[in-house]
Amino acid sequence: MKEEHKHIKAKKYGMVIDLDKCTGCGACMVACMAENNVPFKEDETDKLLSITWLRIYKLTNGKPFPETDICYLPRPCMHCEGQHGHAPCVSVCPATVTDYDMETGIVSQIYTRCFGCRYCMAACPYHARYFNWWDPVWPEGMEKYLNPNVSPRMRGVVEKCSFCFPRYQVAKDKAMAEGRREVEEHEYQTACTQACPAGAITFGDLNNPKHAVYKLKMSPNAFRLLERLGTNPKVYYISSREWVRRSGDNYLANEVKIKKL
Amino acid sequence: MKIDRRSFLSLGMGVAAGTALSPLPWKLIDDISIWTQMWPWTPVPEIGEVNYVNSTCTLCPGGCGITVRKIGDRAVKVEGKEGHPINSGGVCLLGLSGLQNLYGYDRRIKTPLKRIGNRGQGSFQKITWDEAISEVVNKLSEVRSTGQAHAVSCISGSDQGTVAQLLKRFLTAYGSPNFFTMPSMQDSYELALYLTQGIQASVAFDVENSDFVLSFGSGIVEGWGSPVRMFQASSRWREGKGKVVQIEPRLSITAAKSDKWIPIKPGTEAALALGLASVIIKESLYDKEFVENYAFGFENWKDDAGKTQIGFKQFVLEGYGPDKVAKITGIDKSTIISLARSFVRASKPLAIGGRNQGRSTSGRLNEFMAIYALNALVGNINKTGGVWSIPKPGYIKWPKVEMDDVAEKGIKEPRIDAAGSASYPYSQYLLNRVPGILNSGQENPIQVLFVAGANPIYALPNTKAVKEAFDKIPYIVGFSSYLDETAKYADIILPNHVYLERYEDIPTPVGFQKPFIGLAKPVIAPQFETKNLGDTIFLLAKGLGGTIEKAFPWDDYETCLKETLSEKWDSLEENGYWIDSSLKPADWKNAFKTASKKFEFIAAGKAKDIASLFGFSSSTLEGDEASYPLVLIPYDSMRLANGFIGDPPFVMKAVEDTVLKGKDVLIEINPETAKQLGMSEGGFAKLATPVGTAKVRVHLYDGIMPGIIALPRGLGHTAYDKFLGGKGVNFNELIGSVEDPVSGLDATWGIRAKLTKA
Amino acid sequence: MSKLDDKKTDQKGQEDGVRGFIILFFIIGLFASLIVGWMIFPSLLYSKKKQPIDFNHVLHVEAVDQGCESCHYIREDGSFSGVPKLAQCVDCHEEVQGEDPEEAKFVNEYVAEGKEVPWLVYSRQPDCVFFSHVTHTKMAEMDCATCHGAIGESEHSKIYEQNRISGYSRDIWGKNIAGFKKNTWDRMKMDDCSECHVKNHVRQASVQTKKGGCFVCHK
């Protein structure tokens, strides 16, 4: 085998979600389920037992009628970088099932190695990790649409958003077939980004100035969730509304300004 | 020597040591864990070559372009088609879960079925296509032979496209005028277009170029119009390219996305539009060029008899001053005035109507007229960023049906719903009137009913009355692909392919500016013994023979479609759509086909007087306030399909837990109102309206006006599969049908209600 | 009570004999279980299956001009075609070509019926594994034989051995029961992939292991 490690600049895949544009329609959720072989069951109304790698939260400003305002916030896995790749969930996994990849910045996971201790779920402040409480069952016929690029999970393991990493694998294969080592921005996009009818989600390499996310994340209206915990997430949100930006983190009563890390 | 227990102990220790030193335990432990990693019951998706097939989504009238990823001969995922004129790559959640309709074997009808149980019970027996066709043919021949040809009627999802037109053609050749479509806001829009501009055309909104959208309760980002297109327009506005003002009693998502939300007393939207018009006129802010040169009936005018009639100007100035409108609508006078001013000051303002998705009901004509008048006042008719009229695609040019005597006679019979008669001269289809007529009459005006691409038992208001009416129809033929509520009511089902298995043309979606045809293509081979509805019609015609057979001179539907689309076919096959991008709306000099060749505020010669067109009256709600102190309104959500297609499992999974919890729907109520009723979040309640009652739970929502409660459409199915059926309440079970006094169209929007703790 | 008391044994000779016996039993147990563990168990663990058609690689390699890639090629999108589908074979095998009864069987049972051959793939990885052929063959310029061995030189299809518990091919899950490995194709478990990746510094970017991240080889 030839040496494969030419000096490729480390990528840091991340997402910017424009909450002004997001309508909470749920297309991203379904695109994700369809792409990633996420199972479903008869009753999915208990959201604490419902696997949605990407969940949409509904935020309200808490004011009475007619001052009320609402905002939808889609929450994929944040792919936290923490300090030097020590995401909250990564370092706690006892069996090295989940990992932070410095090459792409993705928090990856081997489902078949996970034995279901759920420590990572306890560690994640975003509730981005989901446990397979049931064996996934696809009603007759439905198993036909399963995507072979993503392995279906079994009962008793934790799963979460992978930033559609299999799409990166497929894009890389295509690039390589064409003799390229690098994948273009448009070649690797997550299923939710691709589907979003409002174009609210932008995905790309946060380290690459040519990618759209690079500029978007610098918007004065950009913020991340729970930055103060030091999770160093890679999903940015944009909102022109102060109350929404303030909902991204916790503040003491005397803290008037939003802290940015 | 003897063997004692110590020897056995020793033997055991030897075995233990030997086993530990052999691979047996370790390999077993490893293999067992590998077994758990891929339990035999965990499916392994088959690998294969990847292919993409372009098609068009038909799950709603949006007409989005889709591309289906296939692995080998399996369809694996639906994605939005990049660069498509309607949705340019975006796709909604219903479209994305399309494969669950295709592969949802539990909800699909797999072969022709004949009813064996009671109606609605869902007991059927499988029959062959030959049996099914001959049975329906016999029935049709029998009815025809008794001179009852006009008693065969058809309910279709729409009257556009080849399949709907083939159905209509079949009825014509057979001898019945009784073709119906399901109600939608298009009915009122097209009627308004006809009354003011004298043309039969489709209405289009140049939303991409408008910079100020005044929406009277339209769910711009909740499925109104062509949903994905509207989402993309909304995103442009959010980028600062336009402002949106949303007027409705509830903080919908559209309201939250808009720049300003103005809560209004429900049902008073028309009054507000007239109030805004009065401010615009009073302050002389209207587009003088348009109003003075291209409009008629703005000022008072003299009719043919020489009598002076009141014009629009005097009508609104006298009747709808901001003070009065403020009282009616509950909106501050100052808000009304400033809203009117900002609407006019925008460079490309646009007023739109049709509440929620605009698909469940046709709406009040006066409301659409008033909104139309606002557009006319700012002169945005057929202008960039305004409201356009575009001709309906005229690609269907089949030879005229040759009719035999029976057909000639039958077709001249009056329509059951009286549409087009003296009472409702300008309306085409009034399906909403049919259940009432059936239930009140002695005789049975419908002997055989076809239902195609529609689920009237679920989707028409007053489910109970609709069922009662259906009970009176001796023979119902369903053409659905899914075992929906109406299919369950049918006597015989001739199942259509699912859209991913068939060819079909999709004409211009609601509100789109350019003549457009989308093509749905078979992505995979049919999963079951189903037939394209087009082919089924041909088979029926063939069975009936004579002129009916002659009316369909095609070998099969695919040939028919290709011939019909003739020169457009290549573009359709290649891109999945055909578009006439060159079309520009007619300029003002040529746009109006009225008697005055102008835009007519008053619809001269058509309407009785201006008040009948625009006049606002507030007494349109069923139920008395004393017994029913609250007002129940419906709302639509992208996450709840409420038309012909029910939510597939993925979409059900996306439904919020503040909408559905277990099997119970949550009703939105203002915390203040809830407090008065002694109710708290999640509590159970009995919801009663003059039409029906239901068990619900309450969700306290600050965004809803006190005294109003809101229920989502799309739940309460009694059919489909376990993922959808039996959950929540169907809004239609709680409301009665309300007829618009002028158009006769369905104008239901809410009902009085009572909520009691349960 | 007396039943439970140990009998007193006074004779020393007898005691010694018992001790020897005890040791003998230990040795019997030890060897018996070693035989079971090392010899009987491995042969029971795998079921042996014959390929539906005995395939002659030599004959086919001679007949084609691009070696392995003639049938097992990289598609334009970078994916690997794997075992040929019937459509590829039909080009030549529309009719029976030669004398070989296996070929006749193939043509009659599969080609004529339009049925795909249920080949048993010796090197099929579990579903959780992502493997990119294009990366290895095109970018790293590895030969097929490096991993698959001289399969192109085989005249008959070898027996496919399937682990009865895990359901996987013995070729990927370990030819040798003790875990010793002579050739790449004797075993293709995660550590075997990693071994080469570590040696060649392939994407060694994991924070946790300083080796490859999970998604280098998993999906």
Added chain:
Amino acid sequence: MFPFSFEWIWDMSHMVFHGGLWYALSIIGLGMTYCILKATIDTFQGKGGHHE
């Protein structure tokens, strides 16, 4: 767990952690081996039992 495992890195944390672990395991293992062997030898030397 073992130096040949995929997860093993020759770094401080692994040495400390597994050092401690193997140290404890060795003590337990060696201690028990000692006790069993000594008990076997003692038994063959005729110690213990029968002292009622």
Added chain:
Amino acid sequence: MDSALIPVMDDALKPKGVQRCPIWQFALWICIFGAILLWGVYAMFLCWFKGLNQTNMNDAYGFALWIWADLAVIALGGGAFFTGFLRYIIGKDELKNIINYAVLIGFICYSSALLILAIDVGQPLRAWFIFWHANVHSMLTEVAFCLSCYFGVLTIEYIPLVLENRQIDKVPFFHNLAHNMHEIMAIFAATGAFLSFFHQGSLGGVAGVLFGRPFGYREGVLIWPWTFFLFTWSAAACGPCFTIMITKLTEVITGKKLVKQNVIDLLAKISGWMLASYIIAKILDTVYWATVTVPDMGYTLKHFYSNPVYGIWILFLEIVLGGILPAIILITKTGRNNNVTLWIAVVLAVIGVSVNRWVMVLQVMAVPILPFESWYLYLPSWQETATTILPVAYGILLVMLSYRYLPIFPQERELNPID
């Protein structure tokens, strides 16, 4: 077997010179607790075969009743290592009179913990990956290793006790084995103490390292958060209290004095001082956390104790009632020597440490972290409850058997001479 043999066998197995309840009474209680045990076993198999959907855990409560039970039993089982540590390392020789029972309780606690863990994981058949693919940075890895090793040590400590059964002891090999194991028990005990210091600490670290969960998160030294030390400390303080509590409970049930007061007094005194120092450290830790750590993340103490069910009172229960009060009782001689106050103290200490483990597991999960979340509430399912009661029944059964047939209490014969 002839049923008449049972009393004969029973007699033969009982230690000499002690009084035991009649066999029918013993059998009755065995049946009662056996039934409870079987109920738990049934629930356990339900969880194994049907999966964890049998529980009321959910994606907000990945850790719940079981993990609490685990942490609690390990803390309470801490009596074994700490008594061992005092007896073998420090040389408090009197404690030999209670060490057997401490070991037995420890053995029960640790075997229960392992059993609960085996039910708790989603894929028990590949749970050994925790060893094979060990991630040394994870507190849970450390817990798993030390727990298993220390369980081994406890087994080693328990074996000689079993071997001392009157019948087993007659086998020369077993007699010698027991003897030899006793000889080097100090080495095992030292290893056990070493392992215990780490895994008790690691269990504290489990919540302490979760920087995404401000309620559990603590700063610390090197890789160890403060909770690491607090957990070891509290286990060392409260474990012996549990040993005393169970000993006293056994005395009440058997109606006999089993351990001399001076032994109890010594252990209680050491516990008292441990508890006192622990609770001071705990208070300091709480104050630092509440005033420095969490405000920095944007939270206030009140936020974490605004739970709709018990609010701030759980903190009061943990620190004042479960810490300060028993510490005061135990460090005063009169408090220790008064039977009632001693009872109160040990029970409160046991409650205190259990509450601590409770909040460090369940409260961590319950607290809303994102500003738009609310409290997550949870009630265990019957299967969870049954499997949590299962170890209790199992423990009682093992205590009953051990007490009846093994010389657990060396002072029993002396304190209860048979006429």
